[in-house]
Structures are given as C-alpha cells and as structure tokens.
Amino acid sequence: MPVVKPVVKPARPWFSSGPTAKRPGYKLAGLSEALHGRGIRAPETTARFAYGLKLTREVLGVPDDYVMVFTPGSDTGAVEAALWGMLGPKPVTVVAFENFGLTWAEDVRDHLKLDPVVVKAPWGDLPDLSVVDWSHDVVFPWNGTTSGVKVPDGDWIAADREGLSICDATSAAFAQPLDWAKLDVTTFSFQKALGGEAGIGVMVMSPRAVARLDENVPAWPVPKVLRLTGKDGKFDRTLAEGVVINTASVLTMEDWIDALEWAKSVGGCEALIARTDANYAALEAWVQKTAWVDFLPQREDIRSTTSVCLKFTDDRVSALDDKGQKTFVKRFKALLEDEGAVYDMEPHRNAPPGLRLWCGCTVETADVVAIGPWLEWAFATAVAEI
Template identity: 55%
Template sequence: MSAIPMPAVRPANPRFSSGPCTKRPGWSPEALGDALLGRSHRSKEGKSKLAEAIALTREVLEVPLTHRIAIVPASDTGAVEMALWSLLGERGVDMLAWESFGKGWVTDVAKQLKLADVRVFEAPYGELPDLGLADFDRDVVFTWNGTTSGVRVPDGGFIPENRDGLTICDATSAAFAQTLDYDKLDVVTFSWQKVLGGEGAHGILILSPRAVERLETYAPPWPLPKIFRLTKNGKLIEGIFSGATINTPSMLCVEDYLDALSWAKSQGGLSALTSRADGNFAVLRDFVEQTPWLDFLAEVPETRSNTSVCLKITDPHVAALGGDEQAAFAKSMVSALEKAGAALDIGAYRDAPPGLRIWTGATVEQADIEALLPWLQWAFETALQDLEAAA
C-alpha cells in the first residue's frame, strides 16, 4: 500500500496550540530588549512598566474607566480563584458549566468553598446549558468561551441590566478576540498566554464598581491567603490596580505582554483583533463544511468559538470504533502532523471528546490556516489507510 502524498506547502508557523498560544507575527526575543531585569518591580521604573500594562489593557480591550484592572498571580486560574474566594458566599450562586474549566469552578465552589446554596446548570461538550435558568439576583459564574469545547455564549443578552447578584466571567480565550459586555460583567478574568500569545503565570482581574462594593461590604467567613487579599480594613487596596502587584511578577513576562499589547494597538485594537480571529475561523469553517469526515463539536453555529475551534471526526469508519480507538485515531493524525512539521499541539483537550482543537486567534496568520487544510486531509487519509490495513 503506497503512502499518501504529502502536500507541497507547510504552514510557515505550525503553532496552533490553544495555550500557550503562538506569539504575535514577527516576534523574536529581541522584542524583550527593554525588559527591566535584575530590578525591583517596586522601583519607579518597575511600577511604571506595570502601570503601562494596565493602561494598555484598558485601551485595547476598551474597558470602561469605571472598572479597575489588576495584574495577579497564577494566570487565569489565579484570577478566577481570587474572585471566587473573595466575593462568593454573600448570597446563593448559580454555576454554568459546559466544559472542563467551567466544571472545575463548580468543584471549587461546591466542594472546596462548600457553599450551602449552589445551583449547577451543566451541558455536555458541544452544547450550552439553558442560560435562561440562571437567576441573576444570585451570583452567577460562567465561562464566556469554553476553551476545551469550542462553545461560547453568543453575546451578553442573557444577562439582565438590572440584577442584584454579581456576574463572574472567565474570559480567558475570549478577551482580545470577542466583544465582552462590561456593563453586564462584574468580574472578568483572562491570562496573557491566550489570544495575545503572551507568556504564562500571570492573570488579569477586572472589577466593576458593583464588585468593588461587594469586596468592601462583605467579608467571607473563611481565611484568605495573602495572594487573594484585595482589601485591607474593609477598603480596596487601590495600589493593586495601579501596578503594585500582590506578589513578584516576572518583568520579562511583563515586557512580553507590553510588546503584545503594542502590536495589538498597531493592528487597530480590539476590532482588528476580532476581525483577524473571525477571518481565521471563517477559513476553517468553510473547510469543515466541505469536508464529509469532519464537523464542529459545537452544535449551534452561533455558539462556535472563533479562537479555540474544537472538531470531531465523523467518518463512519471512525465513528464505528470504540471510544479508545477513536481517541487513538485522532492521536495518530496529531502525531503525523507534528512529525511532518505541519501542525503542533492540535489534539483535543484531555477531558474532551476525541478530535482536534485548532487555535485561530488573532496572532495566527490566515495564510497558515489555509496552508494547514491540505495537511488535515493528508493526515486523515493516512490514518484511515493505516486503520484499514490493520483491520
């Protein structure tokens, strides 16, 4: 049996990982030449760098002046945990979950914080729960874009203008690629390593005035670690939101984030970044719609992510296999693509259904998505040939 011929052209940049994501086009280590290394982050220069990162975040993301922005430790996970442990418990909470990270927040609230009044609305991979079931007079926790399922909320229309509870939104693979409704979001979190391709270990926490009011009027009954503490003597620690970070940040990572933000601004800001992601997704969408062996994991078109695109293999020969065999088939495609240098890190998330996950965020070039498509076909045909030969 002869080998399937390889396509002639590889993507110039085969990095399609959903996190950490590829660096901005044209990035090189020289971009970090002005990093404040060997200096205190609390020096005048260090604080200036951190304040600039916060200011550029506000400008590029179009965050209202009423909202506060902080750089916090431990990536998006740290930012979400800080919000959950600092804000919840004052009233009942509704949890919306439809993929791995959203379900992780359910575990934290129900089993770690052990709140008495928790309602959970879950949906399987590929679907959204009924968003209309959430009661916004309670606190509501949800993920805007499910990185491991490729399912996002279409917009903020399900959140009422007038509500008594807080909305806590994990937006880590949505920020810089999708339009977030800050008037309806009281807490927004994300990490640098996603849409802008920054380095890991740092997160962003954005608080509305309503969230600040909760922090200053409610003290949770459990002890808070130092890295979670946002108030002192019942008042917000304002310095955290002007660059005086709770713990020591990597100034090399800060420099990289500043570089990414400057690139984002040079591209035209949020609208341009969203257009880049939308354009990348459109190329992949057209291929999927014309390819009989492939489909989106997200069932409803309006809920399909334009960044973390999750795909399932629907060929009848593969669909007839058991779950482990389906996973092995997808892994064989991923392995072949990596070995050929055509695509790196595009396997489905470990807890998700077997398939592929291709990042199409703003730092990915459309030409690389276009070059990837023949390679997907090649990898499928190669894996299918191997399957038939083993039968």
C-alpha cells in the same frame, strides 16, 4: 486513492489553545530592555506594570470606572481570587458547559463549602441560559476553551441583576466582543488571545465588584496569593496602580506590553476581532467541504471563533471505542508534528476525541488555509492504519 502529502506548510504552524501563537513578527530580542534584576516594587518596575494595565484597558476598551489588577496564576488565579474574595453574601449559580466551568463549580462546592446551582450542558452544547437566577452571583465562561462553545452575546445577563456576573473570558478577550455593562468581574490570562507568556492573570472589576470587596468579609481564610484586600479588609487600591500581589516576572510583563503595542498598531480590539473572524471563516470553509469532520457544537451561533473544536464523523473512526479514538488522535497528531506542519491540534484531555485548532488574532489566515491539505493527508494516513 491515497492522499498525496502536501508541499506547502504553514509559515507559523502553531495552533495550541494556550499558550497560543506569538504575534506575527515577534522576536525575543525585542524584550532586551526589560528591567531584569530590579525589585518588583521599585518605582520603575511598578511603572511598567501600570503601563501594562493602561495598554490593556486601551486595547480592550474597558470603561473608565472599571478597575483592573494583575493576579498570580494566570486566568485560573484570577477566577479563584474572585471566587474566594467575593462569594458568600448571595446564593451562587455556576454555568458549566466545558472543563473549566465544571472546575469552578467543584471549587465553589468542595472548597468554599457553598451549595451552588449548576446549570450544565454536555460537550458541544450550551445550557438554557434563561433559567439563570440573577438574584444569585453567577460564574460562567464566555468562551469554552475546551468545548468550542461560546455564549452568543450578553443579552441573557440581567441589566438589573442583584448578584455579580463573574466571567471567565480567557479565550474570548481580544477576540470576541465583550459586553462590559453586563460584566462585573472579567478574567483572562496573558497566554491566550495575544500569545503572551504564562503566569499572570488579569481581573477587570466593575464598581459593583469593588464594592463587594469593600463590604464582604469571607467566611474562610483567603490565601495571600488570592487576596485583593488590604489590612483594613477593603479592596487594596494600590493593585490598580501597578503593584502586584506577589513577585511577578518582569520579562513576562514586557512580553505582554509587546503584544499590546502590536495590537494597537494593527487597529486595536476591532481589528483583532476581525482577524479572528477571518481565521475562523477560513477553517469553517474547509470543514464544510470535508466529509470526515464537523464542528463539535451543532449550533452555529454558539461556535467558538478562537478555540475551534471539531469531531470525526467518519464511520471507521466512530466505530472505535474511546481508547481507540484517543489513540487515533495521537497518531494523527504525530504525523503532523513529525512533518513540522501543524502543532498541538489535539483536544483538551477531558474533551471528546477530535481536533482543536486555535484561530485567534495572532494566527495568520494564510496559515489556517495551509493546514487543510495537511489535515486531510494525516487523516487519510491514520485511518488507513485502523
């Protein structure tokens, strides 16, 4: 029996995993006081960037003795700045269970010419973290944006580690609890959990990470846009005071400040995590009652609550080859977007065919509930065309 097209649409049908949905009630006009046309190092501009760092620290609950800086290039730039500026003194392990973990492993091997140990797992799974050697510097994602897999906690990270823990937390920050005592370098971008604009990354560094910058002389030239040290070869402390490595968008910063002030107004990080968990629970309830779909990760404790990745379990879709399944996803996506019901529900281009739906804190739970009937209608329509 054909599924009837739903009537009620999500009020905010945006489910991209980056840039993610803006905060509820967002209006571009609210940024009208931005310091357009001012020098990036003018005192007023630097003060706004410093205020952005201060708000970020307050919302996330970053320890007082940790240092925070902005980097060019979003989260990618922040991770690369850590790799290029800090690696070398110790062996390196990269934990890779999704696209970006694999990218960091390639960069360490092919560009820095180091020989990392790569601890891998297939899509939808988490590797055996007990094999990680903490005499190494260890690079890992907290939440795999492209695979829907997260580390369950920070218990696997050694408290007495010799190496640095370098964590790509871009789709976990503001949405999942981060164990700061176990993290030496934590990176994220504006455009993930709080729906900011792209282009600027954030790096949070423990005293151990700052000491590494002060002491380490990389064996390779570090590009200026990744350079966290000054002419004396030590960490440039002005970066922690609102100075930026290169020219950054003041409008993007004002957008970030707007998101952070909203986050404080709703109750801070604890409230943001609760909003995320409620969204995930709503989607989980729909998955559990829907026969043709399941979570890509089979283990419940490693399922991402933000970038939720699903797979098709219907035999008619499973019988298609990879190209056929990708074509099916394109048709599925087009049906939803032509109706203005759900935007950007497709998986990452390197991930297995399926669905990926952002459930972070800027999404409203009522909108997550509203997408279920639309997904069912799109599936029934697309599968009938096979």
